Amino acid sequence: MGTVVESDGVFSMDLSCDQTPEPVGRSTTPIIPRPTTTTTTDQDFPVHRPTPATTGAGDHCLIDHDNGPCEIQSNQGPRLRFGSRERSNTNDRISEDGFVMVEAENAIEAQKMEQNSMFGFKKWKSHLTARPLEQRSEVVRKLYEEPKTIQPFVSTLGVGNVLYVILFGWWISLIYVLVGLLMFVTIIGSDYGFFCLRLAWYLLWPFGKFVQKKSEEEVLGSNSSKEEVDTPILEDETIPIAITRGISKSSDSTCYLKLSFIIWAVLGFPILVLVHLVTIIITGFLVVFIPISKMNVIMIKQVLLLPPKKLGIKPTRTWNRSNAKPREMIMCSYQAVNVYYYKYTIDGINIFIVNMLPIVLAALILGYLNIDGLYVSQPTIFVLALISFIPMSYYIGMGITSISAQSSHAVGAVINATFGSVVEITLYISSLFKNNNEEGICYDDLVKSALTGTLLATMLLIPGISMVIGGIKHREQRFNMHSAGVSSSLLFISVAGAFTPTIFAKAFGAIECSDCSNNTNTSSGGFSCLECHYTVAGTKEDTKLTEQLNQLVYTCTALLPLAYLIGLIYTLKTHTFIFDTQHGDGKGHKPIVLWGRIKSGIILLVAVTVTSLCAELVAKNIQPLLTSWGMSEMFTGVTILALAPSIPEILNGIQFARQNNINMSIEIGSSVAVQVCLLQIPILVLVNVIFDNMHFLLVFNDIHLWSVILSVVIMNYIFIDGKSDYFQGSVLVIVYAILIAMFFFAPKTACI
Known part of the structure; x- marks a missing residue:
């Protein structure tokens, strides 16, 4: 090991004992004088921190200028390998197969990175531990400095x-x-x-x-x-x-x-x-x-x-x-x-998210004190409550990730499965309790459109935007095809299980017409009907098919969580090597966790409660949007209700892509889409069984079915070569826009 020698207030390092000689061209240990003044100000001397010095053989030595002892630290610290051939920052290294080796700053961040690459965990970009300012860029350091720096010759005219x-x-x-x-x-x-x-x-x-x-x-x-x-x-x-x-x-x-x-x-x-x-x-x-x-x-x-x-x-x-x-x-x-x-954070939360908390407070106060529209209109409360989903989704995500990173993988998987979709589920259940045909609104169609919109956004919009932004900055990005293949397989299973009852209902359905007249007065002649509509199995008039359809729905919803459990076992236990994670056993400084387990749990419970209250306000005040403004349930569901809770995932995907980690951007979309089918839909079916007044039948319209199938096919075709650029991302975004236009122009259909 190396030793540190002090002579006349100067530190130097002796590596002659058992370290490999320093290769030619590598920087040697800096010689830094120890400050001798005992009473100083920030203007006199900078605050000295332990400085990493290369000692050879890939080790780091931390030189503490104040205390003197040197601790040799292995460079083989926690790190992860993601799918990209370009360097994302100066601390990353390129492996032999061309993937970026991302080094974690401490054990907590390493746990978060590892769980980001696993199925069933929320993909999170923000740091969970405090980062020393001296390790950050000069631009970021200036954001947190107190306004006390004297610069005598700076122009102030701007x-x-x-x-x-x-x-x-x-x-x-x-x-x-x-x-x-x-x-x-x-x-x-x-x-x-x-x-x-x-x-x-x-x-x-x-x-x-x-x-x-x-x-x-x-x-x-x-x-x-x-x-x-x-x-x-x-x-x-x-x-x-x-x-x-x-x-x-x-x-x-x-x-x-x-x-x-x-x-x-x-x-x-x-x-x-x-x-x-x-x-x-x-x-x-x-x-x-x-x-x-x-x-x-x-x-x-x-x-x-x-x-x-x-x-x-x-x-x-x-x-x-x-x-x-x-x-x-x-x-x-x-x-x-x-x-x-815009990079400024308060307790690990971005300043824009913090600034949205007063909107949440205003939504709750006005929403529950606004009797019969006394203070503000219903559309205003609807907009405020809907915007409130954005900060609450972010706080829920931060709480889930903080607990998971400080716990075992098993506990993290349970936390993610329990709270990962709580925003969407509370919104959907609150809407379904409004009952169908109330004031001419099909709330079950609204929920089905929201489910479909979430699938479209996670399969097309999130990876598409990430590819465009990442491709513009890095030209071409590569991702892990093995992990993408696992996600694609689970996505196929998810879509198949969620839409099988719809295929069954369509296969045994029929076209029914009313007010028909025979123009030829013959039994084989043509009929002229005033009104025709497509009837699917499961209506009240078809009791036998309704019973069979319900049995199929229960069978599918029982198998879908089983597929989720198998996916967890596959990625967390038996085939972890597929996700290309590598970790060393180096020892680092004890991290300063921004949110401890207790703090994360309290914030998580509070955020879930507030989200439930906001979901009730959205469902209660959506009626003017659908009746007075003329917006259909389909278009409202696939856009507004689907995108509002997904904004944190979209932002995380963009941030990962900008840092040349397109693999995480793709995994964000795939994991959310899988959770929609394997967790959210079964929970809605279970709640429908417990509460008979919800009238939620797992039969989607044709426009829902074919748009999801088309999205799955296009997404897997784009991902087939393991590479991405802005052209492929543009294709996904354009297809998403086309499908949204189809929902916009779709006529309103009768409730099933």
Whole structure:
């Protein structure tokens, strides 16, 4: 093993013991001086982290600049092999067969990657553990930095800064001026009046300036006739109290300053806090204005609590780093807009998903308090509840993946089977309980269309969009044909089992006509009928065929979960090698899990409950969409109800494709399609048996049947060569658009 030697504050590494000599051309261990200063600020020295240094033979040595010991760590850490011949990032390596070897950062991420490649697990892109900022790109690091970095020669004239003045700066400054005038009126609060005027000028254009807390020397230097020291009143050093020495009536001065602070706390401070809170909410929703949100948070937490005479605002060109003292700097801003904040996350959740949580709250409040449309219309509640599925699906997915990655494969498989389709199932069951023919709406046809739309989206839209985006960035991508073959086989079984009752019903159906007349007055002559329709087995008039059809439905729904179980055993136990997973036994640092098992379980249960409430609102308020707006049950089901819960899967598929991992993008679509047939449909049939009033008959229309069969054939034909590009993806997307157009122009049919 290698050793680390310290000499005169410098670390060096000795590899002469039992390590393979360093090959020519490879970088050697960096020599990094140990900082000797005990009290430093972030501006003086960067925070030193353990630095990986190559020691030869594929090992890594972690050099801790603070503690000294060296730990040799095997480079054969957790990694996975996915189907692509191009490198997805600098940490990946190419295997002999041309697949990318993706190295996991820790054991939790390795478990997630392994389960991503397995059947029956939700494919998840987002990280489950905290990633050190020093290991991320400079663009991402800037997103999480506090606005305290001084850059004296940076231009502040930009479109984003001008937009800030137009949208926020002028009215915030105006309110500060009004509050300052109010402080002047009180006379006693005049110090805070000047305080507000200075901040008003700063907030109109805060760019290229820094705010600092003045030191005692600076305060005394600015007022040579008085010597002031801080005397705390409420156990907080930020309480603005100063006592002037040399004045005989010091108690009167103390009372004066106490009264000044009370006036500020009652009249000025609450108004300005409210202004900043409104600004934080607006800029947070706009995402790209998050730098302004951070600035306003600092204004509430620090600036507004400063003693008036300790507020310092100066241009950055006057900053002298050599004379800077610890904790002087409060904030410094250069830009109001950063377009890369779409990557920003809060507790592992993307900022856009977090911003959608108020929509969920609004949907629940308005939906269950809106009696007879007193406050808002039914379409408004429908839209709010439908949008709520997007963040709830994301939180459910994050919870499922977090628990699975911290548990065994068996526990993960049970969690995924139990909660993987909970959004869709709650939506479908809530719709079916509305009963058929209520106000002329066929809710069972709506649910069947939603099931069909989910299959079309997962077989055509998700892989199609992923191939287009991935093909544009990487030209050609390769995927694992072995795992794709397993998914295709399960998909064939799923479609066959789900649509066999439909084929049976169509085979023994007939065309029935009414109001017919014989034009030739002969028994073999032609008939003219006013109304004809196709009758399938299973209607109330055909009791015998109905009984046989129900028995077939129960048989198929009993065999479908069995196929799901066999698929789990095949991929998790007996044939794991097919999915090309490779893991090493290297030891890494203990990961910081964003969501522990308990936290994930609580969030998962809360998200499932909220999803059920939103599903009830969707089913309750969908009637105007189908009657007043003239949209058919078929088109509404295959588009709106099918796509809303699938948006997280679409985004995950796109992210995987951009990182040259098209294999995961394809597996996302296949796994969801298999779950629809092997889990969702059997559960709906089971619920229909328990509750007789649902009237759910597993017989699809011809348009449902043939669109799914066509999608399965085209998808398997596209995947036959194990390669993908933007052309193949475009074919899938165009076919999907054609089928959706067919549903749009399809006439409304009678309920079965």
